[in-house]
Amino acid sequence: MGTAAEAFKGFEKYSLKKNLPMVEPLAPGHRACQGCGEVLALRQVMKAIGENVIVSSATGCMEIITSPWPQTAWRVPWLHVAFENAAAVASGVEAAYKAMTRKGKIEDTNTTFLAVAGDGGTADIGLQALSGALERGHNFVYLCLDNEAYMNTGVQRSSSTPYGAMTTTSPPGKLSRGQETWKKDLPAIAAAHRIPYVATGSPAFPVDLMNKAKKASLVKGPAYLHVYSPCCTGWRMAPHLSVESARLVVETRVFPLYEVIDGQWILSRDIKKPKPVEEYLKPQRRFSHLTAEDVKTIQERVDANWERLMKLIAATTPEDKTE
Amino acid sequence: MAKRLGVEVSIAVAEAAKQCNVDVISAYPITPQTHIVEHLSELVADGELDAEFIPVESEHTAMSTCVGASAAGARTFTATSSQGLALMVEILYIASALRLPVVMSMVNRALSGPISIWNDHCDLMLSRDTGWIQTVAENGQEAYDLIFHAYRVAEDHRVLLPVIVNLDGFTLSHVIEPIEYFDQAEVDSYLKPYVPAMRLDPKHPITMGPVGMPEVYTEARKAQEEAIKAARPVIAEAWQAFGDQFGRYYRAVESYQMDGAETVLITMGSIGETAMTAVDEMRSRGKKVGLLRIRLFRPFPVEELRKALKGVKRVGVIDRALPFGASGGPVAAEVRSALYHQTDRPFVYNYIAGLGGRDVTVENFEEMASELESLEKSELTEFYKIINVRE
Amino acid sequence: MAKETGAISWKELSLGTAILEPGSSSKLKTGDWRSMKPVTDRECCIKCGMCYIFCPDMVYSRDDEGYYVQNYYYCKGCGICAHECPKDCISMVEEGSNG
Numbered sequence: 001m002g003t004a005a006e007a008f009k010g011f012e013k014y015s016l017k018k019n020l021p022m023v024e025p026l027a028p029g030h031r032a033c034q035g036c037g038e039v040l041a042l043r044q045v046m047k048a049i050g051e052n053v054i055v056s057s058a059t060g061c062m063e064i065i066t067s068p069w070p071q072t073a074w075r076v077p078w079l080h081v082a083f084e085n086a087a088a089v090a091s092g093v094e095a096a097y098k099a100m101t102r103k104g105k106i107e108d109t110n111t112t113f114l115a116v117a118g119d120g121g122t123a124d125i126g127l128q129a130l131s132g133a134l135e136r137g138h139n140f141v142y143l144c145l146d147n148e149a150y151m152n153t154g155v156q157r158s159s160s161t162p163y164g165a166m167t168t169t170s171p172p173g174k175l176s177r178g179q180e181t182w183k184k185d186l187p188a189i190a191a192a193h194r195i196p197y198v199a200t201g202s203p204a205f206p207v208d209l210m211n212k213a214k215k216a217s218l219v220k221g222p223a224y225l226h227v228y229s230p231c232c233t234g235w236r237m238a239p240h241l242s243v244e245s246a247r248l249v250v251e252t253r254v255f256p257l258y259e260v261i262d263g264q265w266i267l268s269r270d271i272k273k274p275k276p277v278e279e280y281l282k283p284q285r286r287f288s289h290l291t292a293e294d295v296k297t298i299q300e301r302v303d304a305n306w307e308r309l310m311k312l313i314a315a316t317t318p319e320d321k322t323e
Numbered sequence: 324m325a326k327r328l329g330v331e332v333s334i335a336v337a338e339a340a341k342q343c344n345v346d347v348i349s350a351y352p353i354t355p356q357t358h359i360v361e362h363l364s365e366l367v368a369d370g371e372l373d374a375e376f377i378p379v380e381s382e383h384t385a386m387s388t389c390v391g392a393s394a395a396g397a398r399t400f401t402a403t404s405s406q407g408l409a410l411m412v413e414i415l416y417i418a419s420a421l422r423l424p425v426v427m428s429m430v431n432r433a434l435s436g437p438i439s440i441w442n443d444h445c446d447l448m449l450s451r452d453t454g455w456i457q458t459v460a461e462n463g464q465e466a467y468d469l470i471f472h473a474y475r476v477a478e479d480h481r482v483l484l485p486v487i488v489n490l491d492g493f494t495l496s497h498v499i500e501p502i503e504y505f506d507q508a509e510v511d512s513y514l515k516p517y518v519p520a521m522r523l524d525p526k527h528p529i530t531m532g533p534v535g536m537p538e539v540y541t542e543a544r545k546a547q548e549e550a551i552k553a554a555r556p557v558i559a560e561a562w563q564a565f566g567d568q569f570g571r572y573y574r575a576v577e578s579y580q581m582d583g584a585e586t587v588l589i590t591m592g593s594i595g596e597t598a599m600t601a602v603d604e605m606r607s608r609g610k611k612v613g614l615l616r617i618r619l620f621r622p623f624p625v626e627e628l629r630k631a632l633k634g635v636k637r638v639g640v641i642d643r644a645l646p647f648g649a650s651g652g653p654v655a656a657e658v659r660s661a662l663y664h665q666t667d668r669p670f671v672y673n674y675i676a677g678l679g680g681r682d683v684t685v686e687n688f689e690e691m692a693s694e695l696e697s698l699e700k701s702e703l704t705e706f707y708k709i710i711n712v713r714e
Numbered sequence: 715m716a717k718e719t720g721a722i723s724w725k726e727l728s729l730g731t732a733i734l735e736p737g738s739s740s741k742l743k744t745g746d747w748r749s750m751k752p753v754t755d756r757e758c759c760i761k762c763g764m765c766y767i768f769c770p771d772m773v774y775s776r777d778d779e780g781y782y783v784q785n786y787y788y789c790k791g792c793g794i795c796a797h798e799c800p801k802d803c804i805s806m807v808e809e810g811s812n813g
Contacts, residue, residue, distance in 0.1 A: 027737030035792030072530035080532035085387035092391025132380030240793030
């Protein structure tokens with residue numbers, strides 16, 4: 001049995017009706033924008049992980065909106081150092097706890113070590129530190145809150161910005177259709193480290209996301225969570241549509257929900273009748289300049305990605321478990 | 324009983340960290356720091372040191388993990404050189420701002436370019452304004468001794484600042500010297516276990532490293548400035564206690580042949596030993612030459628220098644880094660600045676020497692000392708010059 | 715007030731400018747940002763908790779009867795709750811009106 005499967009034995013899934021965690025490790029009064037889908041995702045993850053946690057935060061929206069001195073939105077220990085090193089800082093905290101516990105300086109606390117960063121802090125500037133920490137096998141959870149651009153600095157493109165999206169550094173123009181590259185596949189990069197647990201999540205599916213966050217914290221080893229995090233401000237979208245866009249992105253197969261448990265790829269939510277990508281793109285003005293041809297290109301890519309995911313699932317599922 | 328061994332200085336530095344019973348070591352290999360971390364990883368692998376050794380993927384991460392580990396309450400150690408230091412500089416500033424008592428040995432090496440693995444003080448100067456306390460070793464025994472001192476100062480609740488112990492690359496780090504290793508019991512008596520003033524603990528949640536709006540940033544920086552100023556007496560006190568325990572007394576500025584000295588050279592690091600030989604030579608010829616060696620670079624020993632240079636006629640400061648387009652080398656600039664408001668101040672001239680492993684010889688020091696007298700009387704157009712450079 | 719804005723002496727700062735009071739942001743009244751506010755019609759509410767779990771600002775809490783009630787001190791008026799309510803029982807009304 002793999003490390004993750006072992007850790008999940010006896011795990012009781014959350015349900016909205018029965019055992020929804022009421023704890024709020026993140027306090028209200030934070031300065032996130034109206035309708036922020038990123039802080040919503042963070043809130044759901046924190047509820048699931050609970051209060052026995054130490055958070056290392058990268059620079060970014062979540063750091064800025066939770067910690068302007070003299071108030072903090074954190075009810076759990078939290079440390080911000082810099083932009084590119086959330087995984088490195090978490091490595092240090094984890095190693096310290098390991099050494100101090102072994103040397104009898106502190107009691108065994110079974111604390112979760114959580115690193116939080118945005119897509120810029122994960123896919124771009126923090127990728128090296130993330131890869132290092134995953135490779136070294138620290139017992140920690142890495143949470144990437146992906147809002148698909150550098151929102152904190154004013155909506156500049158990252159390598160996680162989707163094809164065609166308008167940002168302040170990928171503006172559509174006479175010679176440009178906006179972002180010219182395809183979104184970097186971060187969860188696959190994390191999975192390529194052969195860590196025990198990788199999962200994607202969306203705040204529109206809170207129970208699924210909270211289950212994954214809790215499971216990630218149970219794994220003895222590195223766990224990577226990639227959470228789709230709508231940004232109404234950066235995406236030029238009405239604030240009340242955050243959760244809806246986080247749902248549509250899944251229902252159109254643009255952002256599939258899955259887990260990779262001990263190397264086995266598992267679909268969390270099958271989308272048998274996907275909605276056309278247009279439905280997802282339409283409410284967001286960052287895509288409003290796209291032509292029908294562009295939308296078709298995106299649809300083809302989404303279809304191909306889904307096929308690829310299905311093949312990965314088939315290829316990694318043991319034969320006795322296939323239908 | 325303490326024992327005396329012929330040992331490579333890097334190994335002795337690693338042994339010192341071991342004797343300080345560090346909890347977490349995080350490091351990335353870079354020449355000439357490598358033997359320190361190699362030896363520490365051996366000590367951990369052999370179970371002689373109970374610590375987490377994190378072999379990280381970059382120096383930026385080395386310092387970031389040190390910050391995380393120290394914030395969690397662990398005694399933390401790392402070592403670096405040159406480009407590695409350059410990569411970690413961003414986090415050096417944050418480690419001191421967070422008031423984390425990390426100790427780092429910096430095996431001084433030139434910065435690129437051109438790339439050079441050889442010794443000078445460019446890296447030391449790059450970390451100059453990072454808010455770390457910095458001491459400078461002159462020989463192997465000092466490189467070993469200063470590690471214990473560093474932890475005692477760093478972890479003192481009146482200080483709580485990180486400390487760099489500098490030692491020259493190769494000329495110190497890779498030579499075999501007779502080193503007196505201390506008894507563990509003596510070390511334990513000098514250095515008490517680390518008690519963090521605050522740490523990351525779910526039982527007492529705190530927020531470390533919050534956003535500093537304009538309303539608080541100046542006050543935060545002022546608090547840090549006051550902390551490093553307040554470290555001065557603690558540094559001296561820890562050296563006094565060290566001397567009382569181990570028999571070697573250290574000072575922020577070490578004086579050599581200063582009785583009646585009219586001409587004084589100022590050095591930092593291992594070239595001080597060569598300079599001493601030169602001073603002896605000159606004294607034997609009746610020249611009134613003395614030497615000051617700067618042992619504490621941060622906080623800069625302004626008062627000690629003023630006192631030591633009272634009545635001195637001329638001073639030659641030797642810098643081992645060249646800050647392009649500045650009014651001189653960094654040490655000389657600070658010495659001049661320290662003396663500026665003195666009514667009876669000496670003439671100060673600056674030599675840039677020993678860049679990227681270039682030798683600085685006894686003769687070089689003698690030339691500098693004798694040249695100062697004529698320079699003092701001439702009309703200067705430049706206040707510094709590079710010696711041993713081919714025209 | 716001085717403590718809230720941060721206008722204090724450097725001598726009063728905690729070590730490393732750390733914040734020692736957990737969750738102190740809860741003093742901040744982000745409800746001031748709002749122009750529209752959500753109002754729940756209890757007649758049709760099924761107590762499903764969607765408003766609670768989808769609120770980015772921790773505005774909702776469950777009362778003794780199992781209804782989810784708003785704490786307007788924090789509500790920024792984004793309207794996610796109204797949009798996500800499966801029974802359409804939450805309406806956004808203009809701030810200051812008798813919704």
